[in-house]
Amino acid sequence: MYVRRLTLSLLLAPALVTASFPQSSHVNPWAPTELNNLPPAASLTDGTWLKGDLHVHSSHSKESSNNSVAKIISYSESVGMGYACITDHDNHVLGDVAHNTWTDPDFKSEKLILLYCAEWTTTRGHGNTISAVPYDHQRFYDVRDQRDVVVGAVKKELGIHLSANHPSGKDHFGYSYDMVDSIEVWNSSIWPKNANAIMIWDDMLSSGRKLTGRGGSDAHHGAAPTPEQATKNTPQAAWNYIGTPTTWIFVKDKTPQGVIDALNSGRVSVSANPYAPRVEFYADTDGNGQPDMMMGDNVKAAGKTVKFNVRLTGNTAPDGVYTVHVIKNGNKYKDIQITGKSATAGFEDAPPAIERTYYRVEVEGPSTPYPQVPKSTEGSGSMVGLTNPLYFNFNPNF
Ligand SMILES: [Zn+2]
Ligand SMILES: [Zn+2]
Secondary structure (H helix, E strand, C coil), X not given: CXXXXXXXXXXXXXXXXXXXXXXXXXXXXXXXXXXXXXXXXXXXXXXXXXEECCCECCCCCCCCECCCHHHHHHHHHHXXXXXXXXXXXXXXXXXXXXXXXXXXXXXXXXXXXXXXXXXXXXXXXXXXXXXXXXXXXXXXXXXXXXXXXXXXXXXXXXXXXXXXXXXXXXXXXXXXXXXXXXXXXXXXXXXXXXXXXXXXXXXXXXXXXXXXXXXXXXXXXXXXXXXXXXCCCHHHHHCCCCCCCEEEEEECCCCXXXXXXXXXXXXXXXXXXXXXXXXXXXXXXXXXXXXXXXXXXXXXXXCCCEEEEEEEECCCCCCCEEEEEEEECCEEEEEEEEECCCCEEEEEECCCCCCCEEEEEEEECCCCCCCCCCCHHHHHCCEXXXXXXXXXXXXXCC
C-alpha cells in the first residue's frame, strides 16, 4: 500500500507543478514601460536662484544657545540668503510650534522669504516639516508614534513638505521614504559624516523614487555676544552655523509656495557655504547646442546621445583645480578635472529608452573661505557642492 501511494504521488507531482504554476502567463505589472506622457521641462531661464539653510534651531529649541529668531533672520540677511526655514524641535513645546517660533514677534523679514518649518522630533527619528502657510502642526505631532499609513495620510491632509533629516546615525529617519518629499543628504559642515546619507539617497533614486536631496546646517548655537554669555557649546558656532551647507533653489515665483514648489521639483543644488560656488547641471537632449533640461527635471530618453554640462557659478578660484564626479544610477561614472577659470565640464552619454537612468554630480576642489564661520572649511574639506540628478524615464505616477 505504501509503495503504491508513493508511486502514485511521483507520477502526479510533475503534472501538478505544471498545472499550478504556468510560467508563460506571468506578467510583471511593474515592469518598465514606455512613458509617453512626460511633460517637457520647464523654462531654464525663467527663475531666480535663492539660497538658504533648511535646518536651523532658534532659542525655542531648548538645547540651543545664543540663537534668537531675530539673530537668525538678521544673520541670514547679512550673508545674502533668500529664504529662511527655522526648524525648532516640536517635542520641546509638545507639538505647539505654531504658538512659539511662528508667533515670535521677531519672526518677520523684509528681505527673506520665511517658510513655516519645524523639526518633527520623534522616537523613530527626525524630519523637517516645511510649509508656505501656517498649518496645524499639533496634529502631525500627535501621530508621531502611529503607523506610517496614518502618518502619511495626516501629512497629505495638512499639505506639508516632509523631509528626512540626518537619515543615518543618531535619530535617523525611521519612517517610510514613500511619504517624504526630500532628504537631508548634507547635514552640517562636517561633510565626511554624510557618506551613509548619500548611500540611502542613491538607493531611493535607483529604485525609482524621485527624491530631492537638500542640505541643512542643523546649527543650534550662535556666537556669544559677551564672554559671560558663552556656553560650553559656543565653540560650535565657529565650525557650524547658518549656511554650512547652503541649499540653492531655482525658484520661478519668489513666494513661499514658489520656494516649496521648486524644492519639490528638485531644481536644487547644495554648496559648502553661502560664498562657495554653486554647481549647476544641464543637458542638451535634442542636439541643438542649447541645454533643454536642468537638475531635477525628468524627461523621456530615446536612446540617443545626450550632451551634459556642469557649471560652477560664483566664486571659483581661477587657478584652482576642481574635480567633477559624475554618478550614474548610484555608481561612479566619470571624473572630469577643470580649472576655476573655465568652470565648466562636458560629457556625453546615451541614456537608454524605456529604462530609468539618473546622473548627478559632486564637485571637489579648493574650499571657499567663510570668515563668519572660519572653521567650517576644515569640516567640509575639499567638498565644494553637489547637484540633484537629471532624470530620464522616471515614472511621474510612481
Ligand atoms: Zn534632528
Ligand atoms: Zn535639528
